[in-house]
Amino acid sequence: MSSLPVEPPSVTSPGAPPATLAAVRAGVPEHGRPPKYFQVKQKIDAVLDELGQGTPLPTEREFAERFGVSRMTVRQAIRELRLEGRVRRSGRSTVAAGPKMVQPLILASYTEGVRRQGRNPGRELVVFERIAADEALAAGLQVAVGAPVFHLERVLLADDERVGLESTYLSAERFPALAAEFDPRTSLYAYLHAAGVVFADADERIETVLASPREVQLVGTTPALPMLLLNRVTRDRDGRPVECVRSLYRGDRFSFTAHLTVEEPPGSRS
Known part of the structure; x- marks a missing residue:
């Protein structure tokens, strides 16, 4: 029985915090097919890097059209970003959160x-x-x-x-x-x-x-x-x-x- 290839662990500079390891940031499983919501989450995360604290995010519909996915997929991605503290609710809007x-x-x-x-x-x-x-x-x-x-x-x-x-x-x-x-x-x-x-x-x-x-x-x-x-x-x-x-x-x-x-x-x- 053949086994899936396992890539060698990423090498980082001495003293780098574990959270910055490339394997952690990529979040890609060994079979190389990350869930669709996770891919959308990474794309929204990149958008957040360009927004100032308290700036409203585009709507779920706008994200869905931009990334070619369903609103449900966008909703799941934003839900995880909210749990991680990257976004927060402000009234009826979802806005970029500040650093922890x-x-x-x-x-x-x-x-x-x-x-x-x-x-x-x-x-x-x-x-x-x-x-x-x-x-x-x-x-x-x-x-x-x-x-x-x-x-x-x-x-x-x-x-x-x-x-x-x-x-x-x-x-x-x-x-x-x-x-x-x-x-x-x-x-x-x-x-x-x-x-x-x-x-x-x-x-x-x-x-x-x-x-x-x-x-x-x-x-x-x-x-x-x-x-x-x-x-x-x-x-x-x-x-x-x-x-x-x-x-x-x-x-x-x-x-x-x-x-x-x-x-x-x-x-x-x-």
């Missing part, structure tokens, strides 16, 4: 990260309540089960665009004045820093999820849009947990970067 915001995985506030990219951060308060810690929260914050905990839920904004949803939990016994003193429209990290808290380290887990119906409504997205979920426990210099945070970011508007180092094996310095 790139957040480094460091101990810094959302406010700082957005401002570094020339965007204006903002927040809309959803919930600011006092609850009793369940077993999971008690373990994360190292408090007794049933201890009072502040729950702060806010919609995250960038230039007034809804891009995420964040829930933060803090011990009410450690921060008793939080409800009276903190303005939920501002940076919580700035408030905690002013209160004398010095962050030292955190454990964070990242995964992809689909938003719940409630989250879809709050963030203003669609149920099919992949979301990036970050769960974090942050500690101070004494090793005491300061906060437990659940952050949900739109996958079409955010990406995250991390600087990696080699961990020395145990006993390597002995």
Whole structure:
């Protein structure tokens, strides 16, 4: 039985990010017949490179006539471009989206990260309540089960665009004045820093999820849009947990970067 020929892998310059590999960009399967919608998607993607942010795209009918395909094929191509963050809805139109915001995985506030990219951060308060810690929260914050905990839920904004949803939990016994003193429209990290808290380290887990119906409504997205979920426990210099945070970011508007180092094996310095 003969096998299909396999082309050798593309060679790139040292240091090139994996996303720039030619094989990834081409997206051509081994049999050499990419789906028609994918070919249209590549052509529309090239059109997007010539459009400025917020510029309306040609209509589905115009694209269909230009590329000689059905409107259904165009619709599927645009749907994928929307999931990738290349286009977005604006009223009744589909427009070219700007570049994704790139957040480094460091101990810094959302406010700082957005401002570094020339965007204006903002927040809309959803919930600011006092609850009793369940077993999971008690373990994360190292408090007794049933201890009072502040729950702060806010919609995250960038230039007034809804891009995420964040829930933060803090011990009410450690921060008793939080409800009276903190303005939920501002940076919580700035408030905690002013209160004398010095962050030292955190454990964070990242995964992809689909938003719940409630989250879809709050963030203003669609149920099919992949979301990036970050769960974090942050500690101070004494090793005491300061906060437990659940952050949900739109996958079409955010990406995250991390600087990696080699961990020395145990006993390597002995």
